[in-house]
Amino acid sequence: MFIAVITLLTIAVIFGLVLGFAAIRFKVDSDPVVDKIDALLPQTQCGQCTFPGCRPYAEAIANGEAEINQCPPGGDNTIVALADLLGRDILPLNPENGEVKEAKTVVIIDEEICIGCTLCIQACPVDAILGAAKQMHTIIVDNCTGCDLCIPPCPVDCIYIVPEKTSASHWQWPNPEESGSPVS
Amino acid sequence: MTTASHKVFDFHGGLHLDEHKSISTSKRIEQAPIPAMLVLPLSQHIGAAAKPCVAIGDSVLKGQLIAKADGRVSVPVHASSSGEVVAIEKRNVPHPSQLKSECIVIKTDGRDTPIDTEYTGLANYHSLSTDELRQRIHDAGIVGLGGAGFPSHLKLKPNGHHVDTLILNAAECEPYISCDDMLMREQAPAIISGLRIMQHALHAKNCMIGIEDNKVEAFAALQTAIGDSDDIEIVRVPTRYPAGGERQLIYSLTGKQAPSQGRPLEIGIVCHNVGTAAAVHNAVIKGEPLLSRVVTLTGSGIPQPRNMYVLLGTPIDDLLEHCRANRDDIGRTMIGGPMMGFVLDSTTAPVTKTTNCVLVTHQRDVQKPETALPCIRCGDCADVCPVNLLPQQLYWYAHSQEFDHIQDYNLFDCIECGCCDVVCPSRIPLVQYFRFAKTTIWQHERDTEKSNKARLRHELRLERLEREKIEKRERHNRKKAALKKEPEQKEDPKKAAILAAMKRVKEKQSVTNISPSNTENLNADQQRKIDEANARRTGQNKDKNGS
Numbered sequence: 210m211f212i213a214v215i216t217l218l219t220i221a222v223i224f225g226l227v228l229g230f231a232a233i234r235f236k237v238d239s240d241p242v243v244d245k246i247d248a249l250l251p252q253t254q255c256g257q258c259t260f261p262g263c264r265p266y267a268e269a270i271a272n273g274e275a276e277i278n279q280c281p282p283g284g285d286n287t288i289v290a291l292a293d294l295l296g297r298d299i300l301p302l303n304p305e306n307g308e309v310k311e312a313k314t315v316v317i318i319d320e321e322i323c324i325g326c327t328l329c330i331q332a333c334p335v336d337a338i339l340g341a342a343k344q345m346h347t348i349i350v351d352n353c354t355g356c357d358l359c360i361p362p363c364p365v366d367c368i369y370i371v372p373e374k375t376s377a378s379h380w381q382w383p384n385p386e387e388s389g390s391p392v393s
Numbered sequence: 394m395t396t397a398s399h400k401v402f403d404f405h406g407g408l409h410l411d412e413h414k415s416i417s418t419s420k421r422i423e424q425a426p427i428p429a430m431l432v433l434p435l436s437q438h439i440g441a442a443a444k445p446c447v448a449i450g451d452s453v454l455k456g457q458l459i460a461k462a463d464g465r466v467s468v469p470v471h472a473s474s475s476g477e478v479v480a481i482e483k484r485n486v487p488h489p490s491q492l493k494s495e496c497i498v499i500k501t502d503g504r505d506t507p508i509d510t511e512y513t514g515l516a517n518y519h520s521l522s523t524d525e526l527r528q529r530i531h532d533a534g535i536v537g538l539g540g541a542g543f544p545s546h547l548k549l550k551p552n553g554h555h556v557d558t559l560i561l562n563a564a565e566c567e568p569y570i571s572c573d574d575m576l577m578r579e580q581a582p583a584i585i586s587g588l589r590i591m592q593h594a595l596h597a598k599n600c601m602i603g604i605e606d607n608k609v610e611a612f613a614a615l616q617t618a619i620g621d622s623d624d625i626e627i628v629r630v631p632t633r634y635p636a637g638g639e640r641q642l643i644y645s646l647t648g649k650q651a652p653s654q655g656r657p658l659e660i661g662i663v664c665h666n667v668g669t670a671a672a673v674h675n676a677v678i679k680g681e682p683l684l685s686r687v688v689t690l691t692g693s694g695i696p697q698p699r700n701m702y703v704l705l706g707t708p709i710d711d712l713l714e715h716c717r718a719n720r721d722d723i724g725r726t727m728i729g730g731p732m733m734g735f736v737l738d739s740t741t742a743p744v745t746k747t748t749n750c751v752l753v754t755h756q757r758d759v760q761k762p763e764t765a766l767p768c769i770r771c772g773d774c775a776d777v778c779p780v781n782l783l784p785q786q787l788y789w790y791a792h793s794q795e796f797d798h799i800q801d802y803n804l805f806d807c808i809e810c811g812c813c814d815v816v817c818p819s820r821i822p823l824v825q826y827f828r829f830a831k832t833t834i835w836q837h838e839r840d841t842e843k844s845n846k847a848r849l850r851h852e853l854r855l856e857r858l859e860r861e862k863i864e865k866r867e868r869h870n871r872k873k874a875a876l877k878k879e880p881e882q883k884e885d886p887k888k889a890a891i892l893a894a895m896k897r898v899k900e901k902q903s904v905t906n907i908s909p910s911n912t913e914n915l916n917a918d919q920q921r922k923i924d925e926a927n928a929r930r931t932g933q934n935k936d937k938n939g940s
Contacts, residue, residue, distance in 0.1 A: 252844035254851045262851060335850040336857075354847045377436070380490035381836050382828040385765075386792070 242271045242295075249290045253282045254334035255356030257307045262334060276300060281307035282355070313373040315353040316360065320345050322367035329359035329368060399628045402648040404641045406777040407633040408812050410732075412607065414571045417691040417698035422575050424702050425688075425715060427474050431499040431706035432743040433459065434486045438536040439543045440466030445497055451478045454508035456682055459497050468534045468544045471682040473704035476501035485742040487709075487728045489735035496743070499706070514680045518590050523549075526594045526677065533676030534683045534746075538668030539573075539637075540729060542747040545669055548658075549594045557661035559597035560646060561588050561670055563604040563611065564630060564637030567730035570750040572687040573667045575700040577604075577611035580671050581618035587670030588625065590677050595663055600625045602667075603642045607632040634732065635810040639664045641779050653806050668749075688744055690716050694723045694753030709740045709751055724756030732811040766819040774813035774823060780806050784813040784823050791826040796834050804830055 246267035253263070258279040260266040269275035270291070277291040278300040285302070292299045302309065318329070318338075325343040330336075337353045340346030360368050436442035443460035453459060453472040460470040476499045483493035518526060531546035539562060561584070565573040577584060592600050604612055606629040619625050630636050630645045640651050643662050651657040657664055668686060675681045684705060691698035695716050703712065709726070727734040729750055744751075774784035783802055790799035804827060813823045915923070 247848070250844075251840075252847040252851065254847065263848070264851075334854065335847050336854045337850070352846065352850060354843075375490075375492065377486070377488045377490050377492045377494050379836070379839065380488075380492060381832040382489070382825065384829050385822050385825040 240268070240271055243267045245294055246270050246291065249283075249287055249294065250280060251282045251287065251354075253354040253356045255282060255354070255358060256334075257281050259306070270295070276303065278303045279306045281309055284309040310355070314355045314357075314370045315350050315373050316348055316355070316357065316368050317350070317371050318346050318348055319367040319369065320347060322365050324365055326364060328362040328364065332359045332362045334358060399626060399646075400648075401628060401630055402645050403631075404636075404644045404779055405781050406779045406812060407635060407641070408777055408815060409632070410568050410634050410815075412632075413569045413691070414574065414607070417569070417571045417689050417700060418575060420697070420699045422579055422687055422700045422702055425704065425707060425712060427501050427503060427505060427704060428707045428711040429501060430479075430708065431473055431476070431501060431704065432484050432486075432708060432741075433470055433473070433497045433499065433706040434484075434743065434745055435460050435470060435495045435497065437470065437542060437705070437745040437747060438468050439541065440464070440468075442495065443467060443470045445481055447478050447497065449478055449481060452476070453478060453499060454506050456684060457508045458682075459499075462531065466544060466547065468531060468536055468546075469682075470497070471534055471684060472499055473684040473706050474499070474501045475504055475506040485739040487737055487742045487745060487748055491738045514678055516678065518593065518677050521677075523594045523596070526590065529677055530594075530673055533672070533681070535669060535672045535676060536683075536746050537666055538672060538686055538746065538749070539666035540733070540747055540749055542745075545665070545673070548663060548665065549591060551595055552658065554658050555661055556595045556597045556658070556663055558599040558601060558647060558663075559588070559592050559595055560643060560662060560664040561600070561602040561667055562637055562639065562642055562664055563602050563608070563615070563667045564642055565608070566605060566632070566634045566637035567732050567750075568634070569691050569752055570689050570730045571691070572689045572700050572749050574608050574611050575689075576671060576687050577608070577667055578614050581611075581614035583671045583674040584667050585615065585618040585625065585670075586678060587672070587674035588665075590673050591663075591665060591670060592624075597663065601646050602627045603630055603636075603646050604628070605630055605632045605636055634812070635779055635808070638779060638808050638810060640808070653803060683746060686744070686746065686748070688712070688748055689750040690753070691750065692727075692753040693755035693758045694718055694726075703744045703748075705746060706743045708743050709737070712744070712751065713740060713753065718753055722755050723753055724759035725754045727752040727754070732815075733809060762822070763820040765821045768819055768821060771818060773816040773818065777812040777816050779810060779812065780808060782807060784827075787830070788821060788823050788826050791830040794830075794833075796830060796837065799830050800834070804834075807831075 243264070244267075247264050250263040250267060256262065258266040258275065260269055260275070266275060266279065270277060277295065277297055278288050280287050281302060288302065289299055291297070323340075323345050325340060325345060327340065327342050327346070329346060330338045330340055334356060335352055335354055337349045338346055338359060339349055355370075355373070357370060360370070435445065441463040444463045445460045447453060447457075447459045452475075454475045455472060457472045458469055459472050459478070462469045478497060479500045480496075480498040482496065482498070484496040484498065485491075486494040486496065488494065515521070521529070527546040527549050530549060531544070535545045536542045537545060537548070563573060563577060565571070588600060588602070591597075602615060602625060604615070604627060612627065612629065615627055619627070628646055630642070635641055636645060639657065643657055643664060644650055647662065649660050649662065651662070652659055672683050672686075676683070685702050686705065687700050688703045689698075689700050690712055695713075695718050697716065699716070701712065701715075713720075713723070726737045726740055728737050728748055729735065729752070731752060734750065734752060768785055768788060770785055772785065775782070778784055780803075786802050787799055787804055787807070790796070790802070807824075807827050809824050809828060811824050814821075817823060
């Protein structure tokens with residue numbers, strides 16, 4: 210009886226040490242599923258999913274607190290990719306979260322009207338607006354994700370949505386099926 | 394010079410197409426007139442667009458630098474004739490997207506006054522180091538004139554590789570196009586000279602010219618230009634499209650295959666076009682930048698098809714007018730040949746460094762694209778594919794937009810030669826699908842890159858906000874602490890004053906023990922008085938301390 214207790218205790222201590230060591234040695238800083246989900250999201254950080262950014266939304270999906278159809282900028286492609294990753298059913302985009310934009314957009318500031326209030330700078334989730342108090346602001350277009358979060362705070366309505374510019378080097382050949390060459 | 398003995402390897406697939414070349418080779422190359430306006434795109438090459446270094450209103454001379462290269466993969470642009478810069482704006486350019494692109498517009502003065510070039514002509518290029526040679530070629534704005542437009546100076550840099558063979562691509566396999574053929578007939582010595590300069594720059598051991606066996610006159614001209622020297626070998630390859638594809642020609646001549654998605658340089662081979670060789674000759678030997686090129690104007694919509702030396706920037710409209718093409722009869726204008734060219738919507742676009750052919754089709758000859766039928770998986774496309782791909786598989790995945798799978802079938806090795814299109818019994822526009830898939834994949838890559846950047850910027854912003862919050866709190870705490878300390882600090886001077894006073898008193902007290910200096914040799918009376926005084930003082934002190 211006494212030997213059995215000692216043996217079991219010894220085994221318990223050994224396993225405890227092994228598990229404790231493994232927990233430290235192979236520590237995972239963040240949930241890898243969250244990282245995978247986050248990688249599929251478009252990173253516009255627009256908050257249309259009702260979460261404050263893409264990563265919080267990814268965490269909510271991983272925890273089962275949110276559906277996979279709440280990301281309008283990602284559209285159907287993101288929904289399909291998320292469904293593939295998580296083994297869930299494909300859902301249509303939730304209209305409550307917004308609509309898919311027809312073309313990618315960015316914003317521009319009408320620099321004549323801008324009064325330099327810095328409100329848009331505080332709203333921009335990716336620090337893509339350059340300016341200072343009482344100085345004219347401008348958008349760093351290359352970094353603009355088209356989230357449109359800077360538009361509501363602007364007191365003088367000097368921020369406009371414009372389609373993202375296509376240059377010849379970034380131009381895409383049209384899909385033959387959409388350009389009048391039907392394949393049945 | 395050995396020509397007969399060389400073994401020619403047979404690349405897979407390919408097609409025998411109707412050549413339609415002879416219609417434009419009956420006349421000598423003619424000089425196109427100087428147009429009223431020159432439209433010079435800043436991006437006539439692969440890589441970063443050049444940066445303008447002239448302003449509107451500036452007078453420019455022929456050969457003057459008007460836009461500088463921007464970065465490593467870029468080349469400068471020169472004024473092709475003298476005149477005045479009237480605009481720097483977006484104009485129509487020859488590009489399949491039909492998008493406008495930044496151009497420098499010069500109103501010519503017709504005098505064609507040349508500038509005193511920075512470089513003078515140079516008979517003995519051996520005196521230059523290979524770096525200096527490449528710099529000259531770069532400064533002359535030379536790009537691959539075969540059609541792709543890759544900056545030539547980069548293709549003349551061995552980059553640590555040992556260059557075994559330099560191949561001059563004289564195959565010109567695409568139907569209708571004859572600009573290289575005519576250039577070889579008329580400028581063979583310049584081409585050979587340019588080839589030797591390139592060989593020198595690359596330290597290439599062997600030098601070969603690959604030419605299709607239908608170009609008899611050009612072959613003879615090259616042979617004459619080479620003469621008795623045996624440093625260059627001309628190899629005739631069978632006329633079969635696309636024999637002039639870089640990889641196909643390399644295989645035909647050497648039996649080696651360039652690595653998939655790699656460069657031929659990795660297997661010690663560099664391939665240049667004949668037009669490029671002539672341009673290199675002009676740049677190094679004559680000191681002239683690239684200002685004009687040979688363009689084939691052909692097709693049923695041109696009354697007398699021909700080849701012309703055209704100044705870069707000449708609007709295609711001017712060329713059509715010069716050839717007396719009837720505007721109403723033109724059904725379709727293409728840049729390049731019928732296989733790999735693209736349709737041009739607006740003929741106001743100019744001739745650029747890569748415009749080898751303007752193919753104008755009479756409207757009676759324009760065939761409507763046939764309705765595509767389902768793929769029957771006959772495999773004809775795979776039989777003709779010169780890259781040994783499986784076009785039916787690529788089509789399958791492009792059609793269903795499975796862009797991960799399509800890359801498993803080496804989509805990016807497709808040279809878009811169009812052979813599969815021609816043989817497809819279902820008339821599926823296969824190359825269109827492949828181009829669509831390629832550009833969509835590139836777009837996805839750019840999107841991923843952009844979203845990674847956005848993620849990073851967002852994280853950095855959150856970090857910054859957190860840091861600012863902490864800093865603010867710390868500032869706040871410091872201020873609070875400072876406020877508390879302040880009253881104590883006010884008492885400090887008082888305390889110090891008291892301490893100082895006490896110190897003085899102590900000093901005074903200690904002074905009393907010091908015996909005065911005049912107390913020596915005293916008489917009895919004096920000593921008594923002193924003792925009395927001391928006793929008094931002690932008594933006083935005692936009283937003071939006691940009180």
